[in-house]
Every structure is written in structure tokens, then in C-alpha cells.
Amino acid sequence: MFTFLLYGNTLGHQYAQDDAIVITDNMFTQDGVSGISGHLTNDTFYGFFKKEGKAKLVSGGRYRPLTPIMFCLEYEAFGLNPFVSHLINILMYWVLCIAIFSLLALLFAQSKSIDQPTSLALIITLLFLAHPVHTEAVANIKGRDEIMAMLGAVLAFWASIKYFDTGSFKYVALGTLSIFFGLLSKENTITFLAVIPLGLFHFRVLFNKKNILPVAGIVVGILVFLVIRTSILGFDLGGKPMELMNNPFLAWNGSSYDQFSFSEKAGNILICLGQYLRLMAWPSALIHDYYPRSIGIVSLTDWKAILSLLIHILMLIAIVLYWKKNTLVSFGIAYYFVTLSIVSNIVFPIGTNMSERFLFMPSLGLLIALVGGLKSLDRKVMTIVVACLFLGFSIRTITRNPVWYDDFTLFTTDVRQGTRSAKLLNAAGGVIITKYVSEPDSPAKSKALKEAIGYLNQALEIHPTYKNPFLLLGNGYYYLKDYDNAIASYEAALRLDPDFKDAMTNLPIVLRDAARHYGEKEQNVQKALTYLKQSIQLSPDDIETMRLLGISYGITGDHANAIKYFKKVADKSPSNASAFVNLGIAYKNAGDQENARIQFEQAVSIDPAALNHMQQNQ
Numbered sequence: 140m141f142t143f144l145l146y147g148n149t150l151g152h153q154y155a156q157d158d159a160i161v162i163t164d165n166m167f168t169q170d171g172v173s174g175i176s177g178h179l180t181n182d183t184f185y186g187f188f189k190k191e192g193k194a195k196l197v198s199g200g201r202y203r204p205l206t207p208i209m210f211c212l213e214y215e216a217f218g219l220n221p222f223v224s225h226l227i228n229i230l231m232y233w234v235l236c237i238a239i240f241s242l243l244a245l246l247f248a249q250s251k252s253i254d255q256p257t258s259l260a261l262i263i264t265l266l267f268l269a270h271p272v273h274t275e276a277v278a279n280i281k282g283r284d285e286i287m288a289m290l291g292a293v294l295a296f297w298a299s300i301k302y303f304d305t306g307s308f309k310y311v312a313l314g315t316l317s318i319f320f321g322l323l324s325k326e327n328t329i330t331f332l333a334v335i336p337l338g339l340f341h342f343r344v345l346f347n348k349k350n351i352l353p354v355a356g357i358v359v360g361i362l363v364f365l366v367i368r369t370s371i372l373g374f375d376l377g378g379k380p381m382e383l384m385n386n387p388f389l390a391w392n393g394s395s396y397d398q399f400s401f402s403e404k405a406g407n408i409l410i411c412l413g414q415y416l417r418l419m420a421w422p423s424a425l426i427h428d429y430y431p432r433s434i435g436i437v438s439l440t441d442w443k444a445i446l447s448l449l450i451h452i453l454m455l456i457a458i459v460l461y462w463k464k465n466t467l468v469s470f471g472i473a474y475y476f477v478t479l480s481i482v483s484n485i486v487f488p489i490g491t492n493m494s495e496r497f498l499f500m501p502s503l504g505l506l507i508a509l510v511g512g513l514k515s516l517d518r519k520v521m522t523i524v525v526a527c528l529f530l531g532f533s534i535r536t537i538t539r540n541p542v543w544y545d546d547f548t549l550f551t552t553d554v555r556q557g558t559r560s561a562k563l564l565n566a567a568g569g570v571i572i573t574k575y576v577s578e579p580d581s582p583a584k585s586k587a588l589k590e591a592i593g594y595l596n597q598a599l600e601i602h603p604t605y606k607n608p609f610l611l612l613g614n615g616y617y618y619l620k621d622y623d624n625a626i627a628s629y630e631a632a633l634r635l636d637p638d639f640k641d642a643m644t645n646l647p648i649v650l651r652d653a654a655r656h657y658g659e660k661e662q663n664v665q666k667a668l669t670y671l672k673q674s675i676q677l678s679p680d681d682i683e684t685m686r687l688l689g690i691s692y693g694i695t696g697d698h699a700n701a702i703k704y705f706k707k708v709a710d711k712s713p714s715n716a717s718a719f720v721n722l723g724i725a726y727k728n729a730g731d732q733e734n735a736r737i738q739f740e741q742a743v744s745i746d747p748a749a750l751n752h753m754q755q756n757q
Contacts, residue, residue, distance in 0.1 A: 141265065141268055141269070141533075142229060142232055142233040142236065142268060143229060143233075144533075145268065145269060145533055145536050145537060145540075146228075146229045146232065146277050146278065146536075146540065147229070148537060148540050148541060149225050149228075149229070149277070149278045149540050149543065150222055150225050150226060150229075151222070151544075152221060152225055152278065152540075152543060152544050152545070153221050153544060153545040154219075154221050154280065154545070155279060155280075155543055155544070155545050155546050155548075155549050156279050156281065156427060156543075156546065156549060157279070157281040158221075158279065158280050158281050159187070160183075160184060160187040160281065161183070161186075161187070161206065161207050161210055161281050162210050162214070162219070162224070162280065162281070163219060164187055165186040165187050165207070165210075166186050166187075166189055167181075167186035167207065167211065168186065168207060168210045168211050168214055169214065170211070171211055171212075171214050171215035172211060172212065172215045174186070174211050175208050175211050178204040178207040178208055178211065179204050179208075180371060181371065182200050182201060182202065182371070182372055183201040183202060183203045183204065183207065184201060186207070200372040200373075201326075202326075202367075202368040202371055202372055203284055203323065203324055203325055203326070204323055205284075205287055205320060205323035205324045206281075206283045206284045206287055206324055209227070209283070209287075210224070210280075213227070221280065224280045225278075225280060227283070228277055228278075228280055228282070228283050228286065229277065231283060231286045231287065231290065232268075232273075232276075232277045232286055234290065235286055235289060235290045235293065236264050236267065236268045238290055238293045238294055238297065239263075239264050239267060239293055239503065240260050240261060240264040241297060242293050242296055242297040242300070243256075243259070243260035243263055243264065243507075244256060244257045244260040244261075245297060245300050245301070245304075246260075246296075246300055246338060246342050247259060247260060247342065247467075249304075249342065249343065250342050250466060252465070252466060253466070253467070253514075254514075259467070259510055259514065262510055262525055263503070263506050263507055263510050265529055266506045266509070266510070266525070266528060266529060266532065267502065267503055267506055269529050269532035269533045269536055270419075270422065270502055270506070270532050270536070271422040271425060271532055271535040271536045271539050272418050272419065272422050272425070272495050272498045272499070272502060273499055273502070273536070274425065274495075274536055274539045274540055274543065275427055275494075275495045275496045275499075275543075276496050276499045278539075278540045278543035279427075279543055282496055282499075283324075284324045284325045285324075285325065285496050285499040285500070286499075287320075287321070287324035287325075288321045288322075288324040288325035288327060288328045288500070289321070289328075289499060289500050290321065291317045291318060291319075291320045291321020291322070291323075291324060291328055292317075292318065292321045292328045292330075292331040292334070292500070294313070294314075294317035294321075295313075295314040295315075295317035295318040295321065295331055295335065295357060295360070296314075296331060296334065296335050296338060298310040298311070298313040298314035298317060298353070299311075299314050299335045299338075299339070299353035299354070299356075299357070300338065300339070300342075300343070302314070302349070302352065302353045303339060303343055303347075303349050303350070303353065306349070308352075310353070311352055311353055311355075311356040312356070314353055314356045314357055314360070315356040315357065315359050315360040316360065317360075318331060318356075318357050318360035318361060319360035319361075319363055319364055322360070322361065322364040323364065326368075326481070327478065327481045327482060327500060329361055329481065330477050330478045330480065330481055330500075331357065331478075332354075332357055332358065332361060333477045334474055334477050334478065335353065335354060335357060336350065336354055337470060337473050337474065337477065338470065338474075339353075339354075341462075341466045341469065341470040341473075342466060342470070379398065379488065381396055383396065383431050383561070383602050383604075383605070384430060384431075384490075384561070384562060384602070384605070385490045386488060386490065387407070387430070387431045387434070387484075387490075387491055387492045388403070388404050388407065388484075388488070389431075390403070390436055391602075391603060396604075399436070400438075402438040402439045402440070403436055403437070403438055404484075405439050405444070406437040406438045406439045406440075406441050406444040407434055407436070407437060407484075407492065408483065408484050408485060409439070409443075409444040409447040409448050409451075410434055410437055410441070410443055410444055410447060411429075411434055411483070411484070411492050411493040412447050412451060412479075412483065413443060413444075413446065413447030413450070414429075414434070414493060415479065415493065415497075415498055415501075416447075416450065416505075418495060418498060419498065419502060419505050422532070422535055423535065424556060425495060425535075425539055426495075426553045426556055426558060426563075427494075427495065427543075427549060427553055427563075428494075428553060428558065428560045428562055428563040428566075429491060429492045429493045429494055429495075429560065430491050430492065430560045430561060430562035430563065431491075431492065431560070431561060431562075431601065431602065432559045432560070432561065432601050433492060433558055433559050433560040433563075434492045434493070435559070454472050454475075454476070455472075455476070457469070457472055458472050458473050458476075461511075465511050465512070465515075466511070467507055467508060467510060467511025467512075467514070468508045468511040468512055470504075470507065470508075471504045471505060471506070471507030471508030471509070471511055472504065472505075472508050473504070474501070474503065474504030474507065475501045475502075475504030475505050475508070476504075477504075478500045478501040478503075478504060479497070479498075479501040482494075482497040510525075513525065546566070546570050547570045547571075547573075547574055550563065550566045550567040550569075550570050551567055551570065551571065553567075554566075554567035554594060559597075559601060560601075561597075561598040561599075561601040561602040561605055561608075562598075564594045564595065564597045564598035564601070564608075565594070565595060565598045565605065565607050565608045565611065567591070567594045568591040568592065568593075568594040568595035568598070568608065568611050568612075568615070569591075569607075569611050571587050571588070571590060571591035571594075572588065572591045572611060572614050572615050572618065574587070575587045575588060575618070576614075576618055584618075585619065588615050588618055588619050589619070591611070591615050592612060592615045592616070592619075595608040595611050595612045595615065596608075596612070599612075604635055606632045606635040606636050606639055606642075609628050609629070609631045609632035609635070609642070610628070610629070610632045610639070610641055610642050610645070612624070612625075612628040613625045613626075613628035613629040613632065613642065613645060613646075613649065614645070616628060617645075617649050617652075620656065622649060622652065622653030622656060622657075623653070625649045625653075626646065626649055626650060626653060626670075629642045629645055629646040629649065630646070633646070643677070646674075646677060647673075647674040647675075647677035647678035647681065647684070648674075648678075650670045650671070650673050650674035650677070651670070651671065651674045651678075651681065651683060651684045651687065653670045654666075654667040654668070654669075654670035654671040654674065654684075654687055654691070655667070655687060657670070658687070658690075658691060658694075664691055664694050664695055665695075667687070667691050668688070668691045668692070668695070671684060671687055671688045671691060672688075675688060680711070682708055682711050682712060685704045685705075685707045685708045685711075686704070686705070686708050686718075686721070688700070688704040689701045689702075689703075689704035689705040689708065689721060689725060690721075692704065693724070693725055693728060698725060698728050698729035699729070701725040701728070701729075702722065702725045702726060702729060705718065705721045705722040705725045706722055708721070708722070709721075709722050709738075714745060715745070716742040716743075716745040716746035716749035717742070717749065719738045719739070719741045719742035719745070719749075720738070720739065720742045720749055722738045723735045723736075723737075723738030723739040723742065726738060
């Protein structure tokens with residue numbers, strides 16, 4: 140009931156954020172059932188980029204075929220239907236919470252220090268269910284990989300405890316399969332190789348031969364996954380790409396990017412770890428994007444980094460101090476550290492600073508520790524505190540979900556929180572331009588486009604070699620009819636990437652339209668010719684550019700070039716009467732009356748009214 144109460148308002152949502160990567164723009168998903176083999180045999184991003192090399196832009200590559208396979212099945216049965224996908228996300232979150240409750244109730248059942256273990260398990264599960272930091276995983280369809288990964292991990296944990304309690308080998312098999320399918324959803328499931336022994340040590344027996352077999356089964360599941368992953372992606376632990384959107388630990392020196400110093404990298408990581416704790420304790424200001432420079436460049440001497448370091452040291456000490464005194468606190472904090480480690484940038488680079496979805500699995504640990512601390516309070520006080528937390532979390536979750544309605548709502552809402560994320564600023568500028576491109580010219584449209592241009596310029600201040608904002612700036616200036624700035628923006632994009640297809644496509648069109656503007660509106664024929672010459676070099680077969688060149692050369696008295704380009708237009712448009720009329724006029728202005736007559740006759744043979752139209756226009 141609570142699951143649907145909290146997330147039912149997402150059922151009318153559209154696709155958003157990374158849904159394009161795995162669903163709407165993924166060639167394998169769009170093939171339905173027949174695309175499953177593509178997901179199984181390629182990097183997860185390959186179906187989106189459709190190009191070798193680009194799929195592994197993210198350090199280490201990604202192999203997560205399980206949820207894309209689910210999307211293939213959904214597409215086969217229902218087509219592109221976001222309602223169905225959102226419904227399945229809610230249902231899988233519901234199943235996950237049942238699994239978490241079952242695990243915790245089983246885990247706590249034999250602990251002598253825990254009174255009413257089932258009630259504590261229920262409280263922890265309800266707080267997990269309601270916590271707003273999970274909205275990204277549930278409200279965004281692509282976030283299902285987080286849900287399925289944790290479901291596999293939790294089932295493997297539950298199966299391991301069941302084996303310890305019953306000795307039935309079927310639970311070892313279940314644990315092996317569960318961890319394997321969790322890994323097929325997302326690689327951070329691997330952290331349960333440490334979490335499960337920690338759970339056995341805390342809540343069963345510290346050293347017992349019964350611990351060996353379930354952990355061995357988990358190891359087998361992990362090894363099978365790693366063999367498959369390596370056979371598909373190769374062996375790559377992740378390098379250090381020199382592109383800011385794939386490596387947040389880079390600093391601009393005025394002409395290029397340099398790697399962070401040790402102090403800067405450590406300071407950045409500590410700030411992010413502190414942010415995670417803030418999000419868990421006070422999830423008021425939520426944002427879907429923490430790319431550079433949402434977290435600024437700081438060093439180990441920054442007070443926030445020092446404070447974060449001290450807090451985390453105290454948390455590590457608490458694991459030891461509360462090992463026997465309060466197993467919930469000790470295990471919860473240990474679980475948090477283990478599951479967060481793989482997405483912390485400490486073990487290996489993850490390509491961004493941090494993300495709320497990275498808290499999805501670790502958050503359970505802090506909630507276990509929180510409830511472990513609260514259980515020492517008077518029962519009525521504890522009930523009031525838990526009720527207030529649950530109510531506050533629930534309200535924030537319900538109010539956060541609508542932001543995930545679609546890209547426009549998500550990007551334009553989050554960007555107004557004053558983010559310094561170049562990626563989000565670029566995305567917000569892009570969706571605003573896309574929304575208003577088809578709108579008629581108006582003060583509102585002009586205002587929106589200028590707002591978008593402001594976001595894009597901020598993105599470039601943060602990341603001077605970010606080519607996408609230059610492309611979008613070109614589009615924005617073009618729709619504002621600021622042709623010179625549009626041209627400069629496209630040229631800047633092409634300086635960064637001479638093969639940038641979209642910029643190469645747009646630039647000649649804008650040069651052509653700029654020439655028309657300067658020729659027709661400002662009577663600046665020489666500037667029009669300059670732009671037309673550049674346009675025809677980039678797009679030599681564009682008929683409209685040829686026609687405008689013919690007109691411009693005719694106006695300047697260069698009849699030979701006017702004839703040259705009008706003849707090209709006529710050759711490419713043999714059924715276009717006006718092409719032959721223009722060519723005839725060019726010949727006439729050049730003093731060649733015979734060729735002029737031939738072209739006019741050709742025009743009349745195509746359209747008897749062609750010359751009348753010409754005379755009326757004149």
C-alpha cells in the first residue's frame with residue numbers, strides 16, 4: 140500500500156534522463172525480443188551509441204544486460220509505453236522491500252540483543268521505502284538496474300542466512316543464482332561478497348565452517364559473471380580519460396586539463412562522502428546530476444573535507460566499539476561503507492563525482508544503524524521519532540516524484556537550484572531550445588532562448604572544451620536570428636571536433652540563411668556573398684545556396700558567376716521553371732539574348748505562366 144501511495148504519482152510520467160540510452164534510442168531494445176542477443180553480447184551503451192569505441196566512454200565499460208532485456212520484453216509486448224515500465228518499477232520496488240523485510244527479520248531473529256526483531260525489521264524497511272533519495276531509482280525507469288541489483292544481492296544474503304540456519308544446499312544454489320542475476324543488473328552487487336560474511340559474523344557465529352559454503356557459492360556466482368563480462372568487454376579496471384564529463388578529477392589550466400593533485404582528489408572525494416551523509420539525514424535539496432563542477436575543486440585543508448574525514452573516522456571507530464554492544468549500529472555502518480566503496484571513486488574512477496542513485500544500496504546500512512541507535516530510547520519516544528521521519532520522508536518523496544515527469548521538467552527544475560554541473564546546464568539549455576523551436580516568434584520565446592543561452596555559456600565557463608554546448612548555442616542563436624554568433628558557435632564546436640556531424644550539418648544551413656538575411660534585410664550583398672561562399676564549400680550540392688549565389692553575383696554585376704550558379708540550379712532541377720527563368724535573366728543581363736531566349740522558352744515549356752510570374756515579380 141505504501142509503495143503505491145508514495146510512487147503512484149509516477150505512473151503518468153514519460154521517459155526521462157537516461158531512459159534514452161537503454162530504451163527509446165537503443166537499437167537493441169527497439170528490436171524487442173530479437174534484440175536480447177545484442178544486449179547480451181555488447182557493452183550496455185553500445186545499443187545507444189551504435190558505434191565501436193564510444194560505448195566504453197565510461198571508464199571500465201558497463202555490462203548490465205538484465206534490465207535492458209526486461210525493456211526488450213516490454214517493448215515486444217507493449218511498444219514504447221512508459222506507463223507499463225513505471226508500473227513495473229513500482230512493483231519491483233515493492234518486491235525489493237518485501238525481500239529486505241524478510242532478510243532483516245531473519246537476520247535479527249536469533250540475536251539475543253535485539254528485542255522484537257520483526258518490528259525493527261518493519262521499521263527499517265518502511266524508512267527505506269519512504270526515503271526520498273530513492274526517487275531517482277524508482278521514478279526514473281532506467282533506475283530499475285539499481286532495484287534489480289539490490290534485489291539479487293538481498294536474496295543472496297537471505298539465502299546464505301537460510302543455509303546457515305537449515306543446512307539445506309538449495310539455499311546455496313539460490314544464493315549463487317541471485318548474486319549472479321544481481322550482477323547482471325549492476326556491478327556493485329559484488330560488494331555483498333563482503334556484506335554477507337559481515338552479516339554472518341554479526342548475527343550468527345563469528346567463525347563457523349557453515350559460513351564457508353554460502354560464501355563460496357557467492358564467489359562462484361561472481362566468478363561466472365566476471366568471466367562473461369571479461370569475454371564481452373575485455374579486462375579493463377578503468378583508466379583516466381582526459382575528458383571532464385568522464386573524469387571529474389581534472390582541472391583547467393587555461394589551455395588544457397591536468398590531473399588533480401592527491402590533495403585535490405582526496406578533498407573532492409571527502410566532500411562527496413559528506414554530501415551523501417547530508418542527503419541521508421536531510422534530503423531536502425535533491426538533484427539528479429552531480430557532474431563537474433557541482434562539487435568544486437577543494438583540497439584536504441578545506442574545512443568541509445576535514446569535517447567529513449573526522450565524521451567518517453568516528454563512524455569507523457563505532458563499527459568496532461559497537462560490535463558486541465549494539466550489532467545494528469556496528470553492522471549498519473559497516474554495510475554502508477562496504478556498499479558505498481565501489482561508487483566512492485576510492486576503489487576506481489566511476490566517471491562522475493557522485494549521484495543520489497549511488498546511495499540506493501548503501502542507504503539501507505545507515506537506516507539499520509539509525510534504528511539501532513533509536514531502539515535504546517523510550518518506546519514512545521522512538522515511535523514518535525520514527526513516525527516523524529517516515530512522514531517527512533514520504534512527503535518529500537511524493538513531492539519530488541513529479542520532477543521526474545520528463546526531461547524538460549527534470550532539467551529545468553534541477554538547474555534552478557544553482558548547480559555548477561556543466562552537464563546539467565548543457566541539458567537544461569538543450570531542452571529549453573527544443574521546446575521553443577517550433578513556437579512562433581514572441582517575447583516569451585525570445586526570453587526562453589536567452590535563458591537557455593545563459594545556461595550554455597555557464598556550462599562553457601566550467602568546461603571550455605565541452606563541444607555540445609557550442610552546438611546548442613549555435614541552435615539557440617540561430618532561432619534568435621543572431622546569425623553571426625550562431626556561426627561562431629558552430630565553428631567553435633568544429634574546432635574541438637572537426638568530425639562533429641551535427642555541427643557540420645547545421646553550419647552551412649546557418650551560413651546560407653545568414654546570407655539571405657544580410658542580402659534581403661540589410662542589403663549587404665558583399666557579406667551575403669562571403670557567407671554563401673563558405674556555405675557552398677561545406678554543402679556543394681545545396682540548390683538554395685546556388686540560387687542565392689546566382690542572385691548575389693547578378694546584383695554585383697558578376698554575370699559570369701551568376702550564369703554559372705543558375706545553370707547548376709537548372710541542371711539539378713530540370714522540372715523547375717523558375718530555375719530557367721533565373722538563368723535566362725542572367726544571360727539577358729550578360730547581353731546574351733539568344734541563350735536568354737532559349738532558357739525562357741524552356742521555362743514556358745515547363746510552366747506556360749512562368750514568364751508572367753516573372754514579370755509580375757519584377
